[in-house]
Amino acid sequence: MQTLNESREDGIEHDDLSIARALEEDIIFGRLAPGTRLTEDALLARFHVTRHFARQAIVQLETMGIVVRERNKGATVRSLTARQVQEIYDVRELLQRQAALWIKLPAPEALIEELLALHEEHGRHVESGYLRGVHEANDKFHLTLFGACGNAHLVQSIELYMRLSLPVRANSMSSKESLRISHEHHRLMIEMLRGTDNWVLAQLCVDHLQPSKKRYLAYVSDH
Numbered sequence: 001m002q003t004l005n006e007s008r009e010d011g012i013e014h015d016d017l018s019i020a021r022a023l024e025e026d027i028i029f030g031r032l033a034p035g036t037r038l039t040e041d042a043l044l045a046r047f048h049v050t051r052h053f054a055r056q057a058i059v060q061l062e063t064m065g066i067v068v069r070e071r072n073k074g075a076t077v078r079s080l081t082a083r084q085v086q087e088i089y090d091v092r093e094l095l096q097r098q099a100a101l102w103i104k105l106p107a108p109e110a111l112i113e114e115l116l117a118l119h120e121e122h123g124r125h126v127e128s129g130y131l132r133g134v135h136e137a138n139d140k141f142h143l144t145l146f147g148a149c150g151n152a153h154l155v156q157s158i159e160l161y162m163r164l165s166l167p168v169r170a171n172s173m174s175s176k177e178s179l180r181i182s183h184e185h186h187r188l189m190i191e192m193l194r195g196t197d198n199w200v201l202a203q204l205c206v207d208h209l210q211p212s213k214k215r216y217l218a219y220v221s222d223h
Helices: 016-028 040-047 051-064 082-102 109-128 131-147 152-164 166-170 176-193 198-207 210-222
Strands: 067-070 074-077
Touching: 016 040, 016 051, 016 131, 016 166, 040 051, 051 067, 051 074, 082 131, 082 152, 082 166, 082 198, 082 210, 109 131, 109 176, 131 152, 131 176, 152 166, 166 210, 176 198, 176 210
Parallel strands: none
Antiparallel strands: 067 074
């Protein structure tokens, strides 16, 4: 089984949050593949922190849904089966479709301007290859979009399932073509917000989920 690379990060002070953020980046950008073991000793060697901080970092990642801990096995990067992916995405589709249907159209200009700014930021990061920026701008775009549905509990559920599907979404981060397709979908969503057809917007939000799901399912079938 693959284990965490014990590369040292000298000269940098770390706490549990900064360790969790660094490992989250490694997972998002494919440097830590699904199923990779995360051992406390490896974290101690890499980040030069106390065992307490190493343990808390793993707890943070578990809370985010991207690491799982099992008795006698320790912590590993979450690896989803084909069935788990399908079930998670069934729920994501239901949540995002409903949120899109509840957005009042045409949307306020202030919302459209905010989304355009995030869309531009996302595009810059895609073209420059700054994957952390791509990931953060993408999530901000979607949470801002669905926040317009007016139901905070629904948006919280959407955010939860975004986290649960991170291994699936991360699998597409290495493909600039996939990121450009996602970016174009964002542009179309903004256009739909200027119209009056919630059903078209809702279907686009569901279709937007399919490429990363199909890519991950193909990856699972090959491994």
